[in-house]
Amino acid sequence: MGLRGNFLLQFEDPDFGNELCNLTDIKELPTDRATLKVLITFSDAVSDSTLDTASLSSPSNNSSVEWPDPFIIPDFSHDVELQLTAANDAYAKEGTVMVVSKGVKSEILDKLADMISKVTAYPSKEHYESVATALVAKHPCLRELGSEKGWYCWVFSLKFKMGNYRQRLMAAGCPEVVVNKRKRGQTSSKVLKKSKKGEVHYLPDPPAGQSAFTSEENRKTMLLEVQKCDPDLQLLDEMMTATFSQRRKEVIGDEPPVSELVNRWPALFNERQIRAEFGRIVTTDLLxxxxxxxxxxxxxxxxxxxxxxxxxxxxxxxxxxxxxxxxxxxxxxxxxxxxxxxxxxxxxxxxxxxxxxxxxxxxxxxxxxxxxxxxxxxxxxxxxxxxxxxxxxxxxxxxxxxxxxxxxxxxxxxxxxxxxxxxxxxxxxxxxxxxxxxxxxxxxxxxxxxxxxxxxxxxxxxxxx
Known part of the structure; x- marks a missing residue:
């Protein structure tokens, strides 16, 4: 199935009332019908956040993250949550909406912008609308009485907030924002390729624990592996995934000629890896x-x-x-x-x-x-x-x-x-x-x-x- 990383296999054992038991030998599986469960394990401790919220901020995922549907609205600071709870109760009893103060609105927008940026620094119109819809669904006291769907102004506020938040990300050195804010002519080689309409240059951060040194060591290992008559495709898959961030920085940031890329990343230039790389960038199967x-x-x-x-x-x-x-x-x-x-x-x-x-x-x-x-x-x-x-x-x-x-x-x-x-x-x-x-x-x-x-x-x- 192409599963990577550490995982456990469990199966429903009919001898124990179909309870899940760890699978250590394939002979243990029932002959007529087997039900398996895959449990992904992580080497680092994971916080107590739910699976939905963990999927937004997992540092181990260095490929494109799909937009969560529905969007998970996070908890705000304790004082804001207290105000929202009281306002939601009032809305349920009397139908009155909350008069949102500047401080509360700033807190809400900052928290939402932080959550959005963990998925993408450049959300689309549909993304903004899904966040606003989820916000008024969880906190109906924030609905706008003057708009049909109740969140029209929240969408505009989120857009402005994300614009300001990207400035902060750029100052912090976020590679994806830096390269997309770069002007034409600032590169040492050819001018920056213009992003296709409606898109941005996707440049992810490296995975947790992955440094420039380890990425370079993995690249050198792949250089040796592809020279073998029968290379280990699974190993190449894992290393191509691990070095994705470094490769995108070179492709987008340095814009080298294709001959140099072929020499540095020969493992990329085959159908299997082009499909995998495209999937990391667009989260869509190329074929x-x-x-x-x-x-x-x-x-x-x-x-x-x-x-x-x-x-x-x-x-x-x-x-x-x-x-x-x-x-x-x-x-x-x-x-x-x-x-x-x-x-x-x-x-x-x-x-x-x-x-x-x-x-x-x-x-x-x-x-x-x-x-x-x-x-x-x-x-x-x-x-x-x-x-x-x-x-x-x-x-x-x-x-x-x-x-x-x-x-x-x-x-x-x-x-x-x-x-x-x-x-x-x-x-x-x-x-x-x-x-x-x-x-x-x-x-x-x-x-x-x-x-x-x-x-x-x-x-x-x-x-x-």
Whole structure:
């Protein structure tokens, strides 16, 4: 199951009335049906906080923390809790709301900002609303009589408080806030990549007990491990997780060329670790891209057929003619992905290149490619895309960093993962297509899409009706 860290296994023992007993030998399990329980153990003592509140502040978790649903409102100082209790009683009896003093409001906002920052320093609109909803649900005396939902002004107050709190985090040296407050041109290498709309540069703190020295030792251990014919994948998984904070500081803070990253972090550049790294950054499975693509493929193909009559849609026409020759699921995915730039009149020549595996040399094929895909096939290509793909490779800065990818759709998914893992800009020639894949296909910040993406999504939804 890929469980990491220390844990105990227990099972329901029928000989003792199905009581939970520690499992020491697999032969102890009942033959007909076994019920197991996994107990995660921690080396450090954990406070008496509940599981919900512990999940917000666990120092051992150095990957992206999912937003708690519902948000857990913490206890405030003793005097504030006494005032809230009395006001809640009055609200229950008479329906009167509390007149919140400046000191009480400041205490509430400070405590909430501290809890929010342990999950993310950059909460979204939905996050603020979930906190405000939980606040008035726990303390109904704080409801606002003039707003429909009772928390409209609390959302605005939280936004201002988080802005001030980020200033304090930056002064304290919080890496994620420091790098996101940095202005363009302040780096020693290339200018800072602009965060994609609705996102921030995710830069977590190192896990508890992890120093720069131990991270560097783990990196050197991985350098030796990947050189083995049969590396220990479980060990690499654990060390990649432990060194995530250091790696993000290098990728975002130093912005080294990809060749240097390949030399320093060779364990990252394979499908397994790109998927894992993407999950740490976005808390989403990278290959959910394929499920999202399949959900939109029928609508996109219908829209392609409706658009090929336009003289500007020659790319779509050639793609659809190619699909008619061999209509398989993989070819439908390929047709949709290669036809997508046609909706935005984008030029794909610098991003997507077809190549005969027995033809030109790779240096010639990759010349000028900053980021993109090489789609390999055998023989002369007479169609918009090959019916039989030999292999697909991901290229960054004229360097192949992932290869032997079996199909075009998986290649696009790994290309998206690479862009996130290496903190790259979307190529300007296909920025609308990549934004569509991000916002619509992968559902990453879908409410922040541009007008062109929003318009295409609306058209596709009409075909779903």
């Amino acid at each position: 959910s891209f394929l499920e999202g693509l399949d959900a939109w493929t029928p609508s996109l193909l219908q829209l392609c057929k409706a658009a090929i009559s336009s003289s500007r849609r020659l790319t779509l026409q050639s793609v659809m003619q190619c699909l008619e020759k061999e209509d398989t699921n993989q070819n439908r995915r390929t047709a949709v992905l290669l036809g997508l730039p046609g909706f935005f009149a984008e030029d794909t020549s610098e991003i997507i290149r077809m190549c005969d595996v027995h033809g030109e040399t790779l240096d010639v094929l990759m010349k000028g490619m900053r980021v993109g895909l090489l789609i390999g096939h055998e023989g002369v290509l007479h169609d918009a895309f090959p019916m039989q793909v030999f292999h697909v490779a991901v290229v960054v800065e004229e360097t192949i960093i992932l290869h032997d990818i079996p199909d075009v759709a998986t290649g696009f998914a790994l290309l998206m993962g690479t862009i996130y893992c290496l903190n790259l800009e979307y190529p300007s020639e296909m920025k609308c297509s990549f934004e569509f894949m991000q916002r619509v296909v992968m559902k990453i910040k879908p409410d922040h899409c541009s007008a062109r993406i929003h318009g295409l999504r609306n058209k596709l939804l009409r075909y779903r009706l």
